[in-house]
Amino acid sequence: MLAVFDGDGSGSLQHLGPAGAAHAEPERAPDVTAAIRATESAEGPRWVFEDAMADYPSLVLVGLRVRRCHDLALTEALLQAYDGYAGSPRRVAAAYARLRGLPVPEDRPVPLRTTQPTLFDVGRANHTAGVEPIEVARDVYAEQLRRIARTDSPHAFGLLVAAESASALLAVEMSRAGLPWRSDVHDRILLDLLGGRALHGARPPRLAELADEIAAGFPGTSVNPDSPASVLAAFSRAGVVIDSTHSWVLRQTGHPAVPALLAYRELSRILSAHGWAWRAEWVDGGRFRPDYIPAGVVSGRWATRGGGALQIPRRLRAAVVADPGHVLVVADAGQLEPRVLAAMSGDPAMARAAGKEDLYAALAAEAFGGDRAKAKVGLLGAMYGQTGGQAAAPLATLRQRYPRALDLLERAARTGESGGLVRSHLGRTCPPPATAAAARQVDEVDLGDGVGVGEPVGGLPSDYSPEGGSDAVERGVGARARARGRFTRNFVVQGTAAEWAAAVLAALRLRLMDLAVLTETANDRHEATAQLVFFQHDELVVHAAREHADAVVDAILAAAQEASDLLFPGTPVRFLLRPVVAQSWAEGH
DNA sequence: ACAGACCGCGCC
DNA sequence: AAAGGGCGCGGTCTGT
Numbered sequence: 001m002l003a004v005f006d007g008d009g010s011g012s013l014q015h016l017g018p019a020g021a022a023h024a025e026p027e028r029a030p031d032v033t034a035a036i037r038a039t040e041s042a043e044g045p046r047w048v049f050e051d052a053m054a055d056y057p058s059l060v061l062v063g064l065r066v067r068r069c070h071d072l073a074l075t076e077a078l079l080q081a082y083d084g085y086a087g088s089p090r091r092v093a094a095a096y097a098r099l100r101g102l103p104v105p106e107d108r109p110v111p112l113r114t115t116q117p118t119l120f121d122v123g124r125a126n127h128t129a130g131v132e133p134i135e136v137a138r139d140v141y142a143e144q145l146r147r148i149a150r151t152d153s154p155h156a157f158g159l160l161v162a163a164e165s166a167s168a169l170l171a172v173e174m175s176r177a178g179l180p181w182r183s184d185v186h187d188r189i190l191l192d193l194l195g196g197r198a199l200h201g202a203r204p205p206r207l208a209e210l211a212d213e214i215a216a217g218f219p220g221t222s223v224n225p226d227s228p229a230s231v232l233a234a235f236s237r238a239g240v241v242i243d244s245t246h247s248w249v250l251r252q253t254g255h256p257a258v259p260a261l262l263a264y265r266e267l268s269r270i271l272s273a274h275g276w277a278w279r280a281e282w283v284d285g286g287r288f289r290p291d292y293i294p295a296g297v298v299s300g301r302w303a304t305r306g307g308g309a310l311q312i313p314r315r316l317r318a319a320v321v322a323d324p325g326h327v328l329v330v331a332d333a334g335q336l337e338p339r340v341l342a343a344m345s346g347d348p349a350m351a352r353a354a355g356k357e358d359l360y361a362a363l364a365a366e367a368f369g370g371d372r373a374k375a376k377v378g379l380l381g382a383m384y385g386q387t388g389g390q391a392a393a394p395l396a397t398l399r400q401r402y403p404r405a406l407d408l409l410e411r412a413a414r415t416g417e418s419g420g421l422v423r424s425h426l427g428r429t430c431p432p433p434a435t436a437a438a439a440r441q442v443d444e445v446d447l448g449d450g451v452g453v454g455e456p457v458g459g460l461p462s463d464y465s466p467e468g469g470s471d472a473v474e475r476g477v478g479a480r481a482r483a484r485g486r487f488t489r490n491f492v493v494q495g496t497a498a499e500w501a502a503a504v505l506a507a508l509r510l511r512l513m514d515l516a517v518l519t520e521t522a523n524d525r526h527e528a529t530a531q532l533v534f535f536q537h538d539e540l541v542v543h544a545a546r547e548h549a550d551a552v553v554d555a556i557l558a559a560a561q562e563a564s565d566l567l568f569p570g571t572p573v574r575f576l577l578r579p580v581v582a583q584s585w586a587e588g589h
Numbered sequence: 590a591c592a593g594a595c596c597g598c599g600c601c
Numbered sequence: 602a603a604a605g606g607g608c609g610c611g612g613t614c615t616g617t
Binding site: 028227228229243244247269273301308309310313314336337394494536537538 | 597599
């Protein structure tokens, strides 16, 4: 069922057949929310939305949930990346909004010319020719289904599209629900750490003491602990030559001021990133509400905008406490990336190890004389592209004992080094190297037909590609190619791990919907009996009424199994997602 | 005054 | 001991 929103509460709905063909005439809906509500409860269709992140909030706001959707903007980004074109989901969403004449979601402006012209792009021309938006969306949908069918693995790609679309629905719901946040507990932790509040712009007591200690370590000269350059200069004047002030570099100097300096930086960071100012801006009514951006990371991981939601310090997590009568069910996937590597590579020996509770211990027992640390540093090094140091020896052992797993990584690295593209298990494709994208952009400007009218002109953002940027230029071609190799090497694993996690979320979300009793009130606090309230790469938190705790635990376990069966049917690899019922997030670890 | 680069570190 | 993947953020510093 296709739904197109006009932005004023009205919209159009149209029944579509399996291939995206129209099964009925479009119907105008003066109240699109009411129309969707009726159809959702009667048929529970897969909705086709232009951009769920833009369209869905108005539904959630009035207590409506839909079970499934196909998100045209996210899918367009996946398909364009598959064909080797640049772009990010948010940028594609922005492009879509522009061609529809809708408010453009906030994003860094990007030239439309970085994307391949498709029906998605020519919609603007249709729009100006008086073609109805719903007809554009219907054509885009049908075209996307055809393009999915032409991929190497349409089934896998279809899973990816479904999981990604479900992620968009969930992101909207989670931003609305918010993460329970107890300001009184937060206060207590901050006061414990900092010794008091900052008054009149001065440092809190503990930070002031530490600053004094640092100053005492550099007599006769001044040092600003907040400024790396100033710290560097102070050490230099004290006869200690270092080229950065990374904590491990400082520790090596053995200088007496180092402990105070490290303590200062640690506390100062908590104060500035997640202190009282942060809370005033981000916590409201006992809830922390970040903006989630599914697939905001090129690997398919989620990103957030504002609030530092994916970097909440561990020592503050005690402030995340369930409401009275509720519990938090916290679950994180242990050793997810190595398990993903084992499953996707089909390496029999590694898969056997990944069938065990502790993968690293199993590897250690098999190949490292029981030295777990060695097994771990070796495998992490293999996935990140580390070649030297402590990882060198374990890497050689891994290559010998688990050749298929290591071969997958090394092939990905070589492909990247030579400028090629790699794909995750379900078919997410890494962005092209910056130079290739720039070359393509130049080519396409020559096609120019005005699709990008109104776009700011200019080149690609310098941060467009992970290996881009001025430092990459200075490092030279060889280093740049190696960096690209490390990126593609990691992409296949990180991207597939993100797919497994997205599949878990999609499955869990539906199970929790079955469990939840939704009311039609706009007051979210009592809307759902079990609601996902946080997700961070391989960890999730469900807020649930206490009487549903056991059911939530079962739902999480079932969702993990469902995701594993969808991505890796029959694999001996175990994907652990162990739920813990707790009052606070801190207990869930 | 504002923008952007750089730095260091929080999280995975 | 400190090489190697992905982010977001707040601070300083530099350039305009």
